[in-house]
Amino acid sequence: MNFDINVSKCVGAGVCAIAAPEIFDQNEDDGIVVVLNAHPPAEQESKLRDAAVRCPAAVITLSQQ
Amino acid sequence: MSRISHPTPRTVIVGASAAGVSAAEALRTRGYDGDIVLVGAENHEPYDRPPLSKQALHDPVSVGALTLRPPNHLQNLGIDLRRGVAAVHLDSRHRKVLLEDGTDLEFERLIIATGVNAKHLPADNNISGVHTLRTVDDALHLQAALSAASRLVVIGGGFLGTEIAAAAIQRGVEVVLATKAPTLLENALGSEVGQQLTSLHQKQGIRLRTGNDALVQSLRTNGHRVTGVHFASGGTENADLVVVAIGSEPAVDWLRASSLTLSDGVVCAADCSAGDGIYAVGDVARWHNPLFDLSMRIEHRTNAVDQALHVADRILAGDRLPYTTVPYFWSDQYKVKLQAHGYLRDHDEVQILQGSIEEGKVIAIYRKGGRLTGVLGAGAAKAVRQWRAHIESRTTWAQALEVAQSNS
Structure with missing residues (x-):
């Protein structure tokens, strides 16, 4: 499963990095999302879904490809 | 109780903001195959609130830019969204919610997500130029009012009051900020951090009234139009715009005749259940957080979702795991x-x-x-x-x- 992110909406909460630390990190200062793996393996799909749904700014959009 | 009276199991969710929408979506996407009815008092598509005191006060924004989900997303999940209709009564014995349009909604499970309402000053109704901020309509009105305003008095030095003051002064409006505490945000963050934030606001040109000097006696009006604020300590501040940001109260009036326990919110057990098959989530829910061993009611955006997902999972799993969370919030101050x-x-x-x-x-x-x-x-x-x-x-x-x- 792939995903898109809209960085301009990111509020730096770090919710994604807590939910899916293999896929997301934050930068040191303002906490804006940093993508560690744009093509996560299938076994991380539930973590990716969790990150997308918990993000308080709806930055992460899942796509099926 | 009569949980099996309805032919298809039905979950009714009252409140269609972040918590309610997340609960509905999680139930469906995680495997619930009963009916889901999501009831929202506002007439808009479900939208997000944190931007209302931030970007939405700087630039005119459309409600469409703030929606929580793409158009038809909820309908495509088979969620029955009823917009623009408030719940007015919960009959917990007969397991139904009465809506203001006369509809009776029977339920097997109920999730209460009605959030909070802004507190008002006594007698600030019907005076033009006096605003509160909770809904997107409030934000649109305030955004427009800021364009025309020259002097704003903000009553309340919490997160909402400080964010509004910051937005206003950045838009060239003169701002007086009144807080009953010795410093801004003191109750939330303590005096030392509060003092530093107070300096930050003062350097931007915000004028402060604190402590006893911030106690409002009355609003000065000309006809139905506000022209200033009289303070109990004697002074008067001129204003063509006043924002009241003195906190909020849980939106529980519709539950007063129900069997639920209300005490600064809907009182829940540690799993966020408030009664048999009845749960509360988001700003309205008071529950015991085992991690801190404290009764909490959290008005934060991330908690709304986390708590909603927790309750959806409890309904699907049929267990009573406690909701344990580290609350999180953010605030933009310049x-x-x-x-x-x-x-x-x-x-x-x-x-x-x-x-x-x-x-x-x-x-x-x-x-x-x-x-x-x-x-x-x-x-x-x-x-x-x-x-x-x-x-x-x-x-x-x-x-x-x-x-x-x-x-x-």
């Missing part, structure tokens, strides 16, 4: 983005570990009893998130100070 994890209110001690608000980089930790209970930061998001892990693992204050020592 260029400074504050981020906090944990429970900072009612703390016993604050230690600023490094930096200051003025430098735009600060980390402060909070103690309650013998434990580390909170961390506040700006410009240090990742370090702050590491402190969150220490809060989650119930680190003692002594251990926290050792960690701080070894980090420095």
Whole structure:
């Protein structure tokens, strides 16, 4: 499963990095999302879904490809 | 009770903001195959609230830009969204919710997500130029009013009041900010951080009234139009715009005749259940958070979703696992983005570990009893998130100070 992110909406909460630390990190200062793996393996799909749904700014959009 | 009376199991969710929408979506996407009815009092597509006191006050925004989900997303999930209709009564014995249009909604499960309403001053109704901010309609009105305003008095020095004051002065409006505490945000963050934030606002040109000088006696009006605020200590501030940001109260009037326990919110057990098959989530829910061993009601955006997902999972799993969470919030104060994890209110001690608000980089930790209970930061998001892990693992204050020592 792939995903898109809209960085301009990111509020730096770090919710994604807590939910899916293999896929997301934050930068040191303002906490804006940093993508560690744009093509996560299938076994991380539930973590990716969790990150997308918990993000308080709806930055992460899942796509099926 | 008569849980099997309805042919298809039905979950009714009252409140269609972040918590209600997340609960509905999670139920469906995680396997619930009963009916889901999502009831919202506002006439808009479900939208997001944190931007209302931030971007939405700077530029005119469309409601469409704030929606929580793409158009038809909920309908495509088979969620029956009823917009623009408030719930007016819960009949817990017969397991139904009465809506203001006369509809009776029977339910097997009920999730209460009605949030909070802004508190008003006594007798500020029907005076033009006096605003509160809770809904997107409020934000659109306030945004427009700021375009025409020359002098604003904000009553209330919490997060909402300070964010509104910041937006207004950046738009060229003269601002007086009145807070009953000695400093801004003192109740939430403590006096030292509060003092630093107060300086930040003063440097931007905000004029402050604090303590007894901030107690409002009455509004001065000309006809139905506000022209100023009389303060109890004697002074009057001229104003063509007044914003009342003195807090909020749980939206529970529709539950007063029900069997649920109400006490500053819907009182829930640790799993967020408030009755048999009845749950509350988001700003309206008061529950016992085992991680802090405290009764909490959290008005934060991330909690709305986390709590909703927790309840959806309890309904699907049929268990009563407690909801354990480290609260999180952020606030934009000019260029400074504050981020906090944990429970900072009612703390016993604050230690600023490094930096200051003025430098735009600060980390402060909070103690309650013998434990580390909170961390506040700006410009240090990742370090702050590491402190969150220490809060989650119930680190003692002594251990926290050792960690701080070894980090420095």
